[in-house]
Amino acid sequence: MEAGPQDAPLQCLIKRDKKNGTFYLYLALSPSFTDKGKFLLAARRYRRGAHTEYIISLDAEDLCQGSKAYVGKLRSNFLGTNFTIYDSQAPYEGAKPSNGRAGRRVASKQISPQVPAVNFEVGQVSYKFNLLKSRGPRRMMCSLTCPSSLSEKISTKKKVEEFSPVPGYTVLKNKAPRWHQHLECWCLNFHGRVTVASVKNFQVVATIDQSKPGGKGDEETVLLQFGKVGDDTFTMDFRQPLSAFQAFAICLTSFGTKLACE
Template sequence: MLQPGPRDTALQCLIKRNKKNSMFYLYLAASPSFTEKGKFLLAARRQRHGAHTEYTISLDPNDLSQGSNAYVGKLSSDFLGTKFTIYDSQPPHNGAKHSSSRAGRRFTSKQISPQVPAGNFEIGEVSYKFNLLKSRGPRRMVSSLRSPILDEPEAEPKLTKSKSVVAGQTILRNKAPRWHEHLQCWCLNFHGRVTVASVKNFQLVATMDPSQPGGKGDGETVLLQFGKVGDDAFTMDYRQPLSAFQAFAICLTSFGTKLACE
């Protein structure tokens, strides 16, 4: 699993979508330009399993099988596409257990590291709230993540496990947009990192949860933002405590229609 991002500044990334083969590619931005891909980080493939959708996430864009050494984790949705579970191939902390769910039991014995066998460990959830008024408006989303607590920020994503063994709980909620009377639309300040209006665009902030280790947030600092910059291009900017894998998985949940949520 990738290390958490830096504490004080966000890492700027770019997601490219290929609708023909249901693939998504994550790159670390080489420049502020939305056209330069930069360094490849992760790839994901969307597949239907009955009434459910699953995204397999890998370090190798040409090998997305769960039996691969490049397998990082997966994202699984309910049939409405409004609730998602994130699985990591490696335990996020000491004492973590394999998922007991049917979806989580589909893993192999191949290893990503020589110490820990690959599996599916549930590390978080993302849910979209129902829009009871059924009027066109911004989505409401909540994410709950279990992740190690780090004392030192990372300058860039690393393909190593954290040395921390303490599991922290982070609750993220989307930052509420404001209605712009002149433009007649809901608006958020993405500081130039988003150029196309879309219901997929969001910013997530951490809420205060004193009952959990590291469960603190000011409700204002944006820890993850995602937005459209082209037909199949999206920016993804994230910071600690999120890793590139966690941020990518959360952003993948934004694709697709959310029944009764928008």
């Protein structure tokens, strides 16, 4: 749940199991795309009426909202173009739980008294409609709630004071690719980390620093990139201010057909 490194991205792999709609996130321990690496998180896709939900868990076998391994969930609208990210833990001190059925984990009778029955909304991901069916990749925007500064400890001879993180917001957008005349396709430089062309592939960059009125983010530094390297294998590389949970949730939004966006 902590933010990734600042200087270089953490390299991860996502393995997809189409049969049961399950996705597994691994920390890459070698440059090979075939090595699984260290398991981090798992997610399973469920259909909830007109909506789709991805339950995210620390346990690869126990993927239900009532589990102690439950981390959070991702919920989409009917078209699969707008997604809400929910965290099982408050993102900052004083955060209010989400209202309504979508924000609840499960009915109070179905969950252990030791496990909170609420979720906290921590992000939104939206894909722009392509009404004119113009050529090009999907366009997306992400708005995330996250601490704007990490907890600090100041040591003195008398005491150690702890300061709680201050809630902030990170706004991201997909990096615009360039049209390659010779290859006749849209291209992004994934530096060898993506090897298969796919509409799912993307890179996101910061857009606005809301702590500085009128300030703009660094639109060159890629904070998260996701892409295909095999039939059911994808790379996910992320850095600060994103956590593995946030990056994984954003990547999950790329799966599934979006007829209105491509």
